[in-house]
Each structure stands twice: as C-alpha cells, then as structure tokens.
Amino acid sequence: MTTASTPDVLAVESQHVLQTYRRQPVVFERGEGTRLFDDHGRAYLDFVSGIGVASLGHANPAIAKALADQATRLVHTSNVYFHPLQGELAAKLSARTGLERAFFCNSGTEAVEACLKVARRFWFTRGETTRTKYVAFSHAFHGRTMGSLSATWDEHYRAPFEPLIPGVTFASTTDPASLESLVDDSTAAVIVEPIQGEGGVRPIPPALASAITAACRRSGALLIADEVQTGCGRTGAFLASPALGLSPDLVALGKALGAGFPVGAAMVSHDVAAAVSAGDHGTTYGGNLLACRAALTFLDELDRGVLAAIPRLSAHLFARLGELAARHPAAIVEVRGAGLMAGLECASDATPIVASALERGLLVNRTSVTVVRLLPAYIVSEADIDEAVAILDQVFSEGART
C-alpha cells in the first residue's frame, strides 16, 4: 500500500476523477468505531458515518470477520443461480418490514428505481395502463438515476438533465389538502420519505402522513416509502413509516443495511409482488453472497442490543442538541429529527460550521444549504455525543464572535 501525502491525493484526484463532488480537504486512511484517522494519524469523531452507511461504526469486528470469511468462500455468482444467503436475508427483512418479498440491488437509488418500476408494472399487469403517474413532495430526495431523479424535488439536481420522466408532480409538505387534487386514478404511486434527509432532516408532519394514507386509500394509488436513510434502525425502529401511521406497499432500503458494504433492497407487498414476473427487472451484482453476508451480519448485530440502545442514545442526543440551540438562539433556528438522525437548522449557510467542526476534529455535514446534519453510528456512546456537542458549542461560540 502506498501512503501518498494529502496534496498528492488531491492533485491526482483533481486531474483524473470526474469532478462531481465538492470534498472536504481531508484524506482518511483508517477507522475504528466512531473515529476516523487521516493520513497524518489525526483522529476525528465521525458524526457523518459515510452518510448513514457505517451504521455499526468503522472496522466493525463482526462485519470485518463476516466479510473476510465470505470472501474466502464465495463472493459472487450472479442471479442466474441460487445461493444460500439471499432467501435467508429476504425472509429476515420481510419479518422486520411486514412486506413479503425483497428485490436486492446495490444502492438506494436502485432500490427507489425498483419501487418505481414495480409500481408501474403492478398497474400494467392489472390492465390499468393509464395509471403511470407519481406524486412526490417538496424537498424530496430519492436519488440520481433518471427515474429517482424525476421524483427528486431540487431544481439544482434536475435542471441539467431534463427532460426527466414525465408525470411526476410535487405536493407541498405543508399543504396536505393539495393531495386531494393531485392524487387520482392516474396515479401509480405516491412516494415519500418519513423524514426527508437530504432535503434538510424534515420530518413529515403527521397531518401530511394522514392525508397521504387517505389519498392512497381513496384513489387506490400505491404508497412507496423511501426509507433509504430513515430505515434499518436509524430512527430507533426498523422502519420509520409505522410511527407516522403509514402502511407502504413498497419500501426502499439502502445506506445502513450493508454497514458499509453497498446493499440496497426494494421490499414489496404480497399483492404488488404477484404482478411481477421473471425478466421484469434485474441486476448483475444485486444480492451477491458478500452483500447478503454483510446485511445478515448487520441484522444480527441489531438483535444483539444495538437497536434497543437507540432510544436512550437518541434522548441523550436531542437533549444535548436542545441545550446547544438554547445557548445559541441567534445561530440555531431549530433542531429536527428522530433517533440518531438530527438536523440543526442554522440562520445562515452551514458551510463555515462544517469547516470549523472539521478543524476541531468533528465530522458533520451540510444539507439543504442551512442544515447541519448528524448521522452517528448506532454504536455511538453518550460520551461521544457529549464530545460532539461540546465541539459544536465551540464552533457556534466562535461564529458568534466573528
């Protein structure tokens, strides 16, 4: 292994990697639990977790052991053949989500894409070929492929790639009554994130959740819950939808599911699954042995007390963040979120906050311009939370002085 210095890494990247990211100027080489170590050996407390992906912390021993063991046995065979792990993982996810069948893929956007396609396939099978539309919401983020991008709200992501797929309308999350006219018998599905993650950690208001349920019942439209960020325990429950009274027909999962290994899944109800036949959808990599082994190990760890600890950790996190906001009322407008998913709505662009936290050894990230997002690993400790909030307190105190 070569150990290039930071400027070399940045120089090579800037010349040869397609410049689609605005990266923080730090090169990480190693991780352990909630800590990351840069190329100078400096430790950082990680409250980004690879955007909610490293759910069991970095270099988790159970995940490392399982992946190493599986890699010596069998990694990939394609979906042309059976292997022992896909059905086992599907059964376990079915038990946790109440949705009978799983389609495995490699990312969140692919899980959303599968949900969008399967929803259309459902109506096509039923002969309702004019039911092709989707209703999504303001501030929604569903991914970057053409289908999921079509249901993503932000013009900044959409405009350079238009025309996107037609027939997607966006309801305002603050106007539940608008669903009455927007959702009708041409709507294949309504798609919603229980807490909008990339859109700024915005929980769906209960009145909107009720209106979604009512609109789907009235029109027959399917409900897709995009739980790529909120799912797999992030909010303390395996899914965030039930707490809102939502009963989705399809659920997209990703991020935390592979604990760092790329795994996505579209969970599909019995009725919807019955409309799908061989050849309708597919993937080369999806659900290979290594991916399934990672996800199975992740689910085992949830059962070993990881999930049960989240309500306690969450209460601690939101109590500390509430105190922080009370100390900096001019800078922090609102604290939002649930479980181990938190957003600080700031009075201005959060870029300097994120940069200052990085300098002080804390990783947080900015979303929706003014929001500082915290997505710690599920194995975070109360001491880690205290340390992170103490650093944020310094950052906001510093900001108030300048």
Ligand SMILES: *Cc1c(COP(=O)(O)O)cnc(C)c1O
């Ligand atoms: C991250 C995210 C996606 C996209 O997942 P990728 O793995 O980046 O493709 C889709 N939906 C939601 C709600 C997400 O948070």
